[in-house]
Amino acid sequence: MQTVTQVSEVVGVEIATNMFEHLQQTYEGNESVRILNTDVADPDFSAAAIGGPVDYITAIGVMFHIVDDQRWRQALKNLAGVLVDDGLLIVGGDFGDETTDVQFHSVDTFTSWKDQATAGGEPRRVNKRIRSLDDWTLASKSAGLKIVEVVRAERCERMTTPENDVLLLEKT
Numbered sequence: 011m012q013t014v015t016q017v018s019e020v021v022g023v024e025i026a027t028n029m030f031e032h033l034q035q036t037y038e039g040n041e042s043v044r045i046l047n048t049d050v051a052d053p054d055f056s057a058a059a060i061g062g063p064v065d066y067i068t069a070i071g072v073m074f075h076i077v078d079d080q081r082w083r084q085a086l087k088n089l090a091g092v093l094v095d096d097g098l099l100i101v102g103g104d105f106g107d108e109t110t111d112v113q114f115h116s117v118d119t120f121t122s123w124k125d126q127a128t129a130g131g132e133p134r135r136v137n138k139r140i141r142s143l144d145d146w147t148l149a150s151k152s153a154g155l156k157i158v159e160v161v162r163a164e165r166c167e168r169m170t171t172p173e174n175d176v177l178l179l180e181k182t
Contacts, residue, residue, distance in 0.1 A: 018042065021060050025049045051076055051085040056092070063094045070102035070176075077111070077139040083149050090153040093181040098158075101177040105143040105160055113138040146177060155179040 022037075022045040024030040030047035037043040046060060057063045067089055076082040089099055114136055141149075143160065150157055156179065163174035 015065075017066075019044070021046065021064070023048055023050055023060065050088055051078075051081040052088075053084060055085075055088040060092060064092055064097065065094055066098050066100065067093060068100045070100070073101050074103050074112075074138045074140055077136045079139075082139070082141070083152070086149050086155070087153040090155050090181055095181055097181045099155060099179040099181075101179065103175060103177065104140045105146055105175055105177055106140070107142055107144075109139065109141045109145050111136045111139050150179055154182055156182050 020043045022033055022043065024033055024045060024047060027047060030045060033045040037045060048055060048059065069089070073082065073085065076085050093099060147157060157177060158180045159178040161176040
């Protein structure tokens, strides 16, 4: 028999001001949803900053956008610090054999991915850094987390992004 856990409150964390404002408008009046405009990689990010420790964190399609390794490790440490003991962090991405940069762009403002790919300007910026399962294991342990499960999704030939897997981490 499956246990169903009911969520009583959702705290959304968004780094981009325009998306934060959009989310704030979207959930205006919903007392069970709070949206914060902050950076999970900021050393001052803490449980107190978001209103106390939480049971679950989802970071689907998020962590690979923190391309600086030091900031990524800081974000992982911060997220672990926000979790209650035995709390779970759910991360979407690709957790393979090697760490690699997989998406680049020349400019930060563009109307479509096709536009950014053809835009002039150097240097090319990294938009996604896919980290190996070994890197995740070491960084997680250092942050006070352990990998509970890696869920591998079947690859679809029509999908061009490699970020289809889920990593389940538990605060130790």
